[in-house]
Amino acid sequence: MAHTPSAPPSEPQPRVDGRADDELRPITLTRGWLDHAAGSVLVEFGRTRVLCAASASEGVPRWRKGSGLGWVTAEYAMLPSSTHTRSDRESVKGRIGGRTHEISRLIGRSLRAVIDYKALGENTITLDCDVLQADGGTRTAAITGAYVALADACGWLGSRGALKGTPLTGSVAAVSVGIIDGVPRLDLPYEEDVRAETDMNIVMTGDGRFVEVQGTAEADPFDRAMLDSLLDLGAKGCADLTVIQREALGG
């Protein structure tokens, strides 16, 4: 949506919450938040709060039956009261919006990158990621929390003898990065997100490889050097999140 000649970048403002540009917001991962789910995590990235619940069920979707392979899928949604101004329910509107579809698909793909379908056997794990409060970065918080819920669901299945091996081949975490006033910053809250010239979501495995890279020039298209600095920053953030995930899982 670039069109006005960019003004010479003004002196960048410090971040509202006083963080360094490459610093995450306070992250918490509360496991076992629900009594019934096979795995459940309340994940918080600052004021962003997402409930990630993993439900495990025997069987797989029809197109996969008899393959011996499992399946992992995800559904993302926002509570109407999670946003600054109340948003309408998609169930009331009778249709799911493009953004919701897009994020649900992204979460599912990200988690499947670390799943060995054969070891999972013909089981399906569904990750419900419901945003209770939104303050930027809900999709990356959802992926980061959903991985932990997924790990718990795998443990739950394993303890019931329902697995054919170890389904998790690694861990996965995600973070947003963006350019604010010409400066790359990590883990944007809502206030920074709306001001970002460029916005990028990065999903990486615990061993530092990329699963998804999605960058969008909300305002001015960006050059290769800027892209490189965003990728560096995202890799740093994902590495930090991986440590937090490991601690949460007691490892």
Added chain:
Amino acid sequence: MAHTPSAPPSEPQPRVDGRADDELRPITLTRGWLDHAAGSVLVEFGRTRVLCAASASEGVPRWRKGSGLGWVTAEYAMLPSSTHTRSDRESVKGRIGGRTHEISRLIGRSLRAVIDYKALGENTITLDCDVLQADGGTRTAAITGAYVALADACGWLGSRGALKGTPLTGSVAAVSVGIIDGVPRLDLPYEEDVRAETDMNIVMTGDGRFVEVQGTAEADPFDRAMLDSLLDLGAKGCADLTVIQREALGG
């Protein structure tokens, strides 16, 4: 769904959680659970957990414009992971089920019973009641919590000078009662709810009058004496909840 001659009522079992028949589950009302909403309450009736958020907006639905009167409405929904077995999202199914409609309408009516539309002015308050975990009595927990969120939203509007008077004419609380093994019991958890021969939801004002009475013979139709004992028990439960609401609101 009665059809077999009822067996002579077996000796009634004590309640699973050791409660007396006329005793509520542990109730908690946590105000201010969200940062943005005009009022928000996490209400817990034992393991049942409902997030009640009140959003206030200027203006009223079209059919009410120019009347000088406000409006209060409610939407109820369950997270897919809230139930013992995961339930499908209504947004994915593309239509809202009859039960959801029914409960949303009940909550809205119940709250409107204690609202003075004129004092509210042409403002709309929407109560979103999202069940995070379901263990019986979600609709009555929702009404009980939503009243507190509504009170906070009225305070919020008042502090902004947006009101024409005092919109709340009283308080409202709700509880379920039922007959289990021939014995009337208060505030049924899921396990008792599915076994109940008769199930009744009672909504009352803080001064002890009825707003809604909904009783259904899930199994054997019930006689007038049984109905009277259920009404007595519900009145007792609503009175107890009224005390808890007052305490939560600091009164």
Added chain:
Amino acid sequence: MAHTPSAPPSEPQPRVDGRADDELRPITLTRGWLDHAAGSVLVEFGRTRVLCAASASEGVPRWRKGSGLGWVTAEYAMLPSSTHTRSDRESVKGRIGGRTHEISRLIGRSLRAVIDYKALGENTITLDCDVLQADGGTRTAAITGAYVALADACGWLGSRGALKGTPLTGSVAAVSVGIIDGVPRLDLPYEEDVRAETDMNIVMTGDGRFVEVQGTAEADPFDRAMLDSLLDLGAKGCADLTVIQREALGG
């Protein structure tokens, strides 16, 4: 929706149609109104006119297959031209409204209260209750008429040797009661219905037990004494309807 201090009840007006407060409107039950249905009844409560048709089919919904038990369900709808002002078709709107859902579910539950599923065998009876003209009390007229259509459908199935016993364990009838100008009245037409402070629908078996009790304070919440008088009045009305049903069925 109470808010203004109730004025001292004015001297109650006599009823528009000259009825006593505890008197039903003229009731007619015309059996066999359709040529194809297993049972069909045109029920009239004054000017309210509902066509109740029972269709019987072999088999039960999927979740009940192989149980040996039958099923009874109902669908309620209003013709667009049935109301004082034409209402839009739900098929055109593409979704069924909350009120329609609610009433369909009520009718189904009410009829199932007098069904022995085992005796019915794995058959499904669907009751279609289509309001041809609405003048208040359509849901209670529908239940009262649908019971007679259901009885005819059971007879029809029996004459084909499709039953395992006698599916009907009793009869069921329903009536509305309400408080108008502070006075309890039976079987409200539309004009009284919109003026009622409190509105209650009562469904009872032929032997005088309650199947459903649904009371709503449209305006002022009501006290226990008023509730008791409404229950008495409803019981009287259901007893009268039971007599009319028996006569219609030639018993």
Added chain:
Amino acid sequence: MAHTPSAPPSEPQPRVDGRADDELRPITLTRGWLDHAAGSVLVEFGRTRVLCAASASEGVPRWRKGSGLGWVTAEYAMLPSSTHTRSDRESVKGRIGGRTHEISRLIGRSLRAVIDYKALGENTITLDCDVLQADGGTRTAAITGAYVALADACGWLGSRGALKGTPLTGSVAAVSVGIIDGVPRLDLPYEEDVRAETDMNIVMTGDGRFVEVQGTAEADPFDRAMLDSLLDLGAKGCADLTVIQREALGG
């Protein structure tokens, strides 16, 4: 759907109900069947029974506003219990089928052929044609009955001084014709309809001109001579119906 070489036409059977090939079923037009509608007619073609209700409202659809011209539209639907085997509700399915759409549009076009929009003024008349019992020819019965309801609605509007002139420029009636066992027949009941090789619906004005001609070879394509004989038969049937309409309207 022709494909097998047609067998030499067997000796045609007499009609089940003993009618001559060019004879209508018993036709009745009961005016004023509803209390609220501007015009309402219960039309019966033998066992086919359609309730036609005309609702008049001030104003026209948006695309016609300010033109000074009125509008006439129609909606056709079948009750689930109207058919030999119960059919699902379109409101429950959430979408209107092609056949319903097609017939609604046909009825609307047919009636508009005899309307002077200027004389109608900016009023809309909606014709609801709800099939209570279906035994073939429901769309032609609907048109024939809807014309009478439309005439009554015009009278109703006129008596309220809401018209700018005389909106009806003529009358309109419709009938089905078909080829059974090689013989053209008038006004087919369901049993003949399903056996017809060719099926045609003819809509004509009272002065003998065509409004719609819709012929379909359900089996063998038909030649021009056969087409001509069907047109003759349809014209005869419409003329008979015109007489019956005039009588019903007291003219």
Added chain:
Amino acid sequence: MAHTPSAPPSEPQPRVDGRADDELRPITLTRGWLDHAAGSVLVEFGRTRVLCAASASEGVPRWRKGSGLGWVTAEYAMLPSSTHTRSDRESVKGRIGGRTHEISRLIGRSLRAVIDYKALGENTITLDCDVLQADGGTRTAAITGAYVALADACGWLGSRGALKGTPLTGSVAAVSVGIIDGVPRLDLPYEEDVRAETDMNIVMTGDGRFVEVQGTAEADPFDRAMLDSLLDLGAKGCADLTVIQREALGG
């Protein structure tokens, strides 16, 4: 929609494109326009351009399984950019309009008139007719082109040994005719179509029999003589199209 007394027909204008009244627009049938489909034809009637693609799949709809008979069906749609002013997508609106349904059904019926289901075996051929550019007569162009795609799909199935015989029992073509300024004309472009007093679509087999005749008085109802002249003109047009189809198919 006739209502004003028709003015004496003014001297008819010559056609915009200089054609004779009984002359088709330039017709082209381009076979094999797509690489994957079993048959595909880009059909052009002047500026009207429709892509007709035939997909063949093993198996038939559920209601036909085990019958040994095949099935042919069609779906018609318009690209949003095909019309003079952009039209909204039906996928975005979430529902298919009546006109689309009507035309899809017409195309399917027309093609089935020349199919021997037994020879087709339990295969389904779906004809997708997507209007790329609309300039009147899209449905008749679609039928004319779809027949050629269908013939190619039959050849494709035959070459794979998937047939039980020769499914095509003949050919089928379609054309529109109408009355403009009192004069019957063949194959109307958009500009003439909107001005036509009467509009008729005629579908005929290659041996000159009628499959469908659909005539509508858009303005004045028409008399029998006018109807006869339209039928003559349509028969002439279909005969011309049959020749062009044969040439396209190399016969």
Added chain:
Amino acid sequence: MAHTPSAPPSEPQPRVDGRADDELRPITLTRGWLDHAAGSVLVEFGRTRVLCAASASEGVPRWRKGSGLGWVTAEYAMLPSSTHTRSDRESVKGRIGGRTHEISRLIGRSLRAVIDYKALGENTITLDCDVLQADGGTRTAAITGAYVALADACGWLGSRGALKGTPLTGSVAAVSVGIIDGVPRLDLPYEEDVRAETDMNIVMTGDGRFVEVQGTAEADPFDRAMLDSLLDLGAKGCADLTVIQREALGG
């Protein structure tokens, strides 16, 4: 979806169509393919064929009214017959799938990156990108073609005096890149797309800056070196496409 330990990369196969790894498929851009649209382009990337039509209309969506700014939006869809195996219509399914939403949004964002909303004035340009034949890379072909249609629509608006300046601030093109057998390749056809371990879509401006970068590890997560080589390859492809776009536009 990685899970099996990757086999040592086999010797990479040459490309099916003999192209070099950094070579585009034959690209054609046919302007003016439709008669009515403000701009229309049939774009071909090998056998992938997308019709891009730009419709211009006065006014903007409601949320933008009175801002003096224009709007550009896009809708992507696939014809059912465009895919190797016929796919169901989204209009028939009644809902738009996640992939369609995602791509429509991507195209819109990409084009808006080179639009000066002020210069466009309060006009809306809608780009309809309908896939006529799909052989991989439909979304990148759509963006590349839609840019040319957009340029034509701007010219069309300019020639009518409807603009406030020059809305295009640059050009935009897009291409897919992927890793096949461990080797980065440009512009994947369907056959390569399904085999790709990693798949990336790159959207760039004519002056070599990034608008969107979307990379997904369909199989093994990828490291930074591989990501860098994909970005280089994409930049090369977009530069080549920019030359072709300029030529097509006569520049």
